[in-house]
Amino acid sequence: MHAFAVLPDDSTIHHLDIPTPVPEGGQVLVKVTRAGVCHTDTHLRTGGYDLGSRGLMNLKDRGFEYPMVLGHEVVGIVEQVGDDVESVRPGNVRLIYPWIGCGECRHCRDGSDNRCAAGRHLGVARHGGYAEYILVPDEKYLVDIDGIDPSWAATLACSGLTGYSAVDKILPLEPDEPVVLFGAGGLGLTAVALLRARGHRNICAVDVAERNLALARNLGASSTVLSGPGTGAKDIRRTIGGPASAVIDFVNNGVTATSAFEVLSKAGHMVQVGLFGGEVTIPTALLALRMIHIEGSFVGTLSQLQDLVRIARSGKLPRIPVVERALSAEAVSGALDDLATGAVAGRIVLTA
Numbered sequence: 001m002h003a004f005a006v007l008p009d010d011s012t013i014h015h016l017d018i019p020t021p022v023p024e025g026g027q028v029l030v031k032v033t034r035a036g037v038c039h040t041d042t043h044l045r046t047g048g049y050d051l052g053s054r055g056l057m058n059l060k061d062r063g064f065e066y067p068m069v070l071g072h073e074v075v076g077i078v079e080q081v082g083d084d085v086e087s088v089r090p091g092n093v094r095l096i097y098p099w100i101g102c103g104e105c106r107h108c109r110d111g112s113d114n115r116c117a118a119g120r121h122l123g124v125a126r127h128g129g130y131a132e133y134i135l136v137p138d139e140k141y142l143v144d145i146d147g148i149d150p151s152w153a154a155t156l157a158c159s160g161l162t163g164y165s166a167v168d169k170i171l172p173l174e175p176d177e178p179v180v181l182f183g184a185g186g187l188g189l190t191a192v193a194l195l196r197a198r199g200h201r202n203i204c205a206v207d208v209a210e211r212n213l214a215l216a217r218n219l220g221a222s223s224t225v226l227s228g229p230g231t232g233a234k235d236i237r238r239t240i241g242g243p244a245s246a247v248i249d250f251v252n253n254g255v256t257a258t259s260a261f262e263v264l265s266k267a268g269h270m271v272q273v274g275l276f277g278g279e280v281t282i283p284t285a286l287l288a289l290r291m292i293h294i295e296g297s298f299v300g301t302l303s304q305l306q307d308l309v310r311i312a313r314s315g316k317l318p319r320i321p322v323v324e325r326a327l328s329a330e331a332v333s334g335a336l337d338d339l340a341t342g343a344v345a346g347r348i349v350l351t352a
Contacts, residue, residue: 074095098141156308206225
């Protein structure tokens with residue numbers, strides 16, 4: 001089958017021909033029709049994450065294997081099923097939950113695969129959706145998206161799910177308590193839409209691009225702050241009329257994390273999502289005196305994705321902007337370049 005992969009020590013996307021998997025037992029082979037492009041893929045392409053003064057977290061040193069076929073936001077058509085599969089048949093259109101764990105630890109047993117320390121995520125530790133076919137290890141990871149545009153549905157597997165999980169961590173709040181979102185790209189826009197869908201009214205989006213802020217206002221943000229040199233927590237507090245009850249940081253670099261801490265109210269909740277890298281210094285006494293709750297958030301569970309799809313199907317979730325491009329090595333490379341430079345509003349989805 002055709003696949004588009006990152007090779008060892010080479011950030012170029014290459015066209016490879018690799019054997020087409022044959023599903024066994026509960027496995028399902030899916031023909032890819034949509035593959036969303038995520039900022040996480042830019043880190044996988046370059047081989048690591050910025051840990052600030054600790055240097056670079058090298059993925060190869062952590063056991064990640066190259067060549068790697070990226071792509072974890074995948075919709076496709078069931079092509080072939082293993083002998084034990086009961087819930088799907090060839091021809092079914094499904095969204096794939098990619099955040100698959102080892103299947104044996106307590107997190108996997110309770111349905112929280114995303115917390116597994118030995119994750120076998122599609123598009124990360126297993127070949128992903130920038131390919132002709134993708135092998136799903138169990139039918140339970142396939143989600144019916146009947147009635148939803150497949151390109152938008154693809155984005156629900158990561159940006160949608162990540163936003164949903166992060167919003168879940170700060171709610172319930174009173175509808176008019178201030179919530180600040182750092183970053184109004186695909187993730188931040190999804191969070192704005194989800195907060196509005198769940199009845200929250202006081203939402204402030206912070207971003208470096210006015211076009212992203214305009215999209216955030218269209219989706220329901222009640223206020224916005226254009227970030228830049230000299231912009232900080234005081235400007236955000238002025239905009240929202242005081243401290244924030246909760247902050248979700250979809251950028252999560254040293255600058256945004258510092259502002260997130262400073263803008264919080266007493267007993268505020270700070271959820272760190274983004275992987276842009278760096279570090280933050282927090283006064284330990286203030287952490288205790290202000291009773292700040294800091295929490296990391298990484299994607300979400302299969303159950304949360306199923307809930308999110310139900311919300312999308314009900315029509316209560318506004319659609320974020322999606323740009324479609326044809327799936328090819330050149331398109332994957334160009335999409336990752338555009339994400340890395342902030343040249344895209346919303347999400348890119350590659351179509352086959």
